[in-house]
Amino acid sequence: MMTRQRLLLIRGLGHSGTTILDLALGAHPSIVGLGEAVRILERPRPDEAQRGPAQLRGALRYERSCTCGKLAADCPVWGPLLEWLPAHDDWPLQAKLKHLLATLPSMESHSWVVDSFQDDRILPFLNDADFEIRVIHLTRDVRSWVHSRSPKERQQGRWLPELRPLLRWWRLSSRDAHRFEALGQRVLRLGYEELALQPAVTLRRVCDWLELPFVETMLQPGNYSTSHVLSGNRMRFDPSKRQRILYDGSWMKAAPGLTHLALLHPALFRLNRQLVYSGWPSKN
Numbered sequence: 001m002m003t004r005q006r007l008l009l010i011r012g013l014g015h016s017g018t019t020i021l022d023l024a025l026g027a028h029p030s031i032v033g034l035g036e037a038v039r040i041l042e043r044p045r046p047d048e049a050q051r052g053p054a055q056l057r058g059a060l061r062y063e064r065s066c067t068c069g070k071l072a073a074d075c076p077v078w079g080p081l082l083e084w085l086p087a088h089d090d091w092p093l094q095a096k097l098k099h100l101l102a103t104l105p106s107m108e109s110h111s112w113v114v115d116s117f118q119d120d121r122i123l124p125f126l127n128d129a130d131f132e133i134r135v136i137h138l139t140r141d142v143r144s145w146v147h148s149r150s151p152k153e154r155q156q157g158r159w160l161p162e163l164r165p166l167l168r169w170w171r172l173s174s175r176d177a178h179r180f181e182a183l184g185q186r187v188l189r190l191g192y193e194e195l196a197l198q199p200a201v202t203l204r205r206v207c208d209w210l211e212l213p214f215v216e217t218m219l220q221p222g223n224y225s226t227s228h229v230l231s232g233n234r235m236r237f238d239p240s241k242r243q244r245i246l247y248d249g250s251w252m253k254a255a256p257g258l259t260h261l262a263l264l265h266p267a268l269f270r271l272n273r274q275l276v277y278s279g280w281p282s283k284n
Contacts, residue, residue: 004132005101008210009123010116011180013172015148016140017192019229022116023067023242024195024203026227027217031210032104033114033227034077035067038124040231041096043089052231057086067229067242076105077228094124112210114227134210137180139275140192142169142268146259147251162258170262174271191276196247205279220244 008025010018019035026033044054056064061072061082072078081100088096101113115124125131140148146165153161180187188209194202199219207214217224222243263269 004130006112006132006134007101007125008112008114009133009135010114010118010138011123011135012118012138012176013140013145013169014118016118016138016145017195018116018118018138020221020242020245021136021138021190021195022114022229023221023225023227024199024218024245025112025114025206026067026229027219027221027224028207028212028215030111030212031114032111033116033225033229034100035115035227035229036117036231037100037115038093038097038117040078041085041093041100043093056082056230057089064230067225067227072230075228075230077103078230094128097124112212116229133186135180135183135187136190136206137176137187137275138190138192138195139173141251141276142166142173142263142272143259144193144248144251145169147254148248160258166259166262170268170271173275177271177275189275189278191278193247193276194279196245199245202279 008031010021012018022033022035025031040053040056042053044051044057048054052060052064056072061078064072066072066075066078068075068077070076070079072082077100080103084099085096088099091099097115104113123133123135126133146162146169149165149168150161153164158164177189180189188206190202190206200214203218204214207218220243221227225242263272
């Protein structure tokens, strides 16, 4: 019987810790992370010609570095793929992803490959018998996420700069939770706060779910990660931020605002608790 390819998809809103989780998982000898692989493989639209994925098909691959330490063009994973991709951009996304997986350096049969593109609409091979698919639904506390997104709203002169990010978090997190619930045991709810505040406990939980032993190297992704992240949060280039998993608690120093008031709504409070702190004991 042929061994199925194991593919782990990290999904959720952007700016929720997907890149550091990808790097931490990649510090496990049985896991390799590919960052936002699907984002790179998707055929760029005409209005995306100046964005990273389109540029990587050209000169940018000789300038941008992969987290493996090599330029994209010299990376053993992305170098051949980026050379191959322009002539095959008309292929369906799943066919391109299957080609990428087939060209990866050989790993143990039980190894996992990680894709951390946050676009939850793309769940490749979900019903493909050749693949074992699991999904981590990663969510950041609504107060922290809104705090990180509201400065851009202020710069644009938005009235109530917290409002749009708040409604976006609520709408998309609720939709994602409902959609992923149908996957049953194939989905793991994980909070960014759980990961950043209790990294050892949380990564042990992830390893148990993936049926792998926990290894201490996962706590120091900057030193040990073998992930090939070419697209993702820019923190991947900052040695101090990828050295170990740290929590950005800047929102706690800000004055309470609209989001704190919104959490008085039982539905939002419950959703935030269920998605972000599912691994923590409930308080009665």
